[in-house]
């Protein structure tokens with residue numbers, strides 16, 4: 001009977017899954033289990049037995065099981081006879097269409113391309129994936145899944161592709177990979193990477209599905225590590241030779257890869273699992289020839305595979321109950337068969353007619369499995385789930401905030417109650433502090449004001465003291481000059497006496513004219529010319545500046561008027577009868593010496609000789625003056641000494657009498673400079689009169705100055721008193737101002753204090769109101 005098995009039509013990508021978007025939606029997707037049939041090449045035994053080929057691979061999607069055999073035409077007597085072997089079973093010629101069919105020539109790489117290569121992309125999108133190889137013993141399951149070093153199986157190829165894919169995704173995701181390798185032997189689970197005699201227990205988790213408790217997880221970075229790991233694991237796997245397979249695996253091996261990936265930007269976390277299962281081969285005891293333990297192993301294998309077949313049938317029928325818990329294998333494959341998993345089933349078959357029944361059963365199971373509808377979803381741990389969690393967290397936080405606010409309000413009310421008494425105490429303390437601070441401030445201010453007043457008084461005193469010192473120094477200076485002036489004044493009578501003695505001496509000279517004539521004989525060369533009088537007249541006018549330096553005061557005095565001596569310009573009489581009268585015009589304060597009449601002045605030569613002594617004596621000190629150093633005076637003398645007068649030799653000038661004697665010695669002639677110091681008596685007289693006038697004037701000036709000084713002292717005293725009064729007034733005003741300011745500040749502070757008190761009172765009232773309101777709400 002030839003019939004097309006139920007399944008997807010040719011060319012139709014049955015069970016193909018619509019590519020999920022990369023946005024990470026959690027939409028559930030319905031998909032069929034992908035079924036790939038792999039037909040292995042004939043082994044040596046099969047080839048030797050020359051058995052029939054029962055699997056004819058039509059194309060990559062379809063195969064024909066137990067196809068019709070070509071029969072040679074039989075002719076009898078030239079007529080073709082029907083070739084009918086009634087003893088032979090009729091060929092089934094069953095056409096199977098699967099997702100993929102790999103022929104005998106297909107390599108593991110080809111199988112990988114058609115089976116697991118696509119599911120890696122699904123894995124990266126967050127779907128759990130599983131691949132399991134199903135088939136009879138010796139059908140090539142282990143070869144397909146594990147392979148050899150030269151021809152590695154799809155486990156290695158899948159992992160290599162996984163690492164390749166991870167490399168391309170590492171820019172935006174962080175990956176963490178862990179692997180486990182277990183076997184189910186005689187309905188017990190063992191860790192192949194961590195060998196132990198005690199079997200592991202299976203646990204079911206609502207989130208992650210079936211989990212093996214105590215399973216060791218190993219992280220790997222490269223596919224090469226995986227190869228070594230698989231090799232080590234397979235060494236621990238239970239394998240025993242059977243008649244059907246020299247390296248028959250007596251257990252179901254489950255290799256699982258856990259991939260944890262986290263997006264770097266969104267921190268979305270995805271946990272996915274890839275299971276690759278190498279099932280133990282279903283076997284017939286007659287074919288395997290197993291006895292004892294091997295038989296028992298086979299029975300368990302068959303049992304688990306039977307339960308797997310039952311589950312597949314139920315799933316294909318759409319039954320509500322799936323007996324996953326019938327065996328450990330079905331429990332492990334729960335997710336892969338009917339859960340949240342994209343599953344690929346590789347059905348390994350042998351083309352030889354030796355395994356006719358096994359191949360037929362395998363194909364039937366594969367066809368049934370192909371009908372199973374899966375509901376899959378992405379395993380996103382983070383992302384949108386986190387968003388929903390955020391909403392929950394937000395709500396919880398809001399609740400928490402409300403609770404805390406309520407607690408806070410209660411605690412604040414309590415504190416308000418507790419602090420009622422404390423506030424009063426505190427306010428009293430603060431009042432006391434403010435009062436003490438104010439009193440201290442007032443004391444400091446008063447001290448400051450007193451200090452400032454004292455400072456001002458001291459400055460004033462200092463000023464007055466300096467002025468007084470200046471005044472005293474001025475007075476001392478004036479006293480010193482006055483002393484000199486007084487001395488001069490005291491000498492005035494002496495000057496008068498000198499003038500009187502001068503008049504007497506003139507008279508005496510008149511009487512002794514004869515003797516003088518004799519003396520004059522020594523100066524015969526002197527000619528009496530009319531010009532002499534004019535020469536003498538030249539001495540009539542004396543400039544005060546031409547006075548001897550001896551008469552100049554220590555400090556310059558302001559003379560109110562220049563004293564002018566106006567001699568009578570009467571012609572000078574010859575002989576003794578001639579008299580010269582000197583009249584002096586002066587101010588009203590002139591004394592009794594104002595009108596001094598000088599009589600009996602002889603000729604110039606006589607006068608010159610007679611008054612040498614008088615001139616050389618200082619009128620103030622009556623001491624001799626050795627020389628006259630006033631330049632002007634010298635010039636005057638030089639000009640006024642008549643040219644025709646022969647300067648006599650040196651005379652003895654120790655006494656008046658001696659002056660009238662003859663020259664001491666002719667040899668000791670006097671030089672011109674020396675002679676300049678001797679000047680004529682007329683000039684001396686004039687000088688005395690001038691000096692007297694000056695003294696009188698000076699006295700007047702002194703009186704005026706004394707008067708002025710007393711006046712000035714009075715004024716200064718008055719000024720000083722006025723200053724003191726003003727300073728006192730100012731200090732008093734400043735004190736008053738400072739006091740007023742201090743009082744204003746005190747008032748302002750008091751106001752502020754009262755305002756603060758009011759505010760405190762208002763706050764207290766508000767607190768009480770709130771408290772009452774809260775009590776009402778409660």
Ligand SMILES: Nc1ncnc2c1ncn2[C@@H]1O[C@H](COP(=O)(O)OP(=O)(O)OP(=O)(O)O)[C@@H](O)[C@H]1O
Pocket residue numbers: 039040041043135136137138139140141142143144245247248249250279280281282348
């Ligand atoms: N596609 C293939 N090409 C070449 N040799 C193959 C192929 N498939 C299987 N074989 C060989 O067939 C033999 C049995 O294969 P394998 O061990 O994989 O079978 P099995 O299904 O795993 O058996 P069991 O269930 O008993 O373990 C092995 O020697 C393997 O080398």
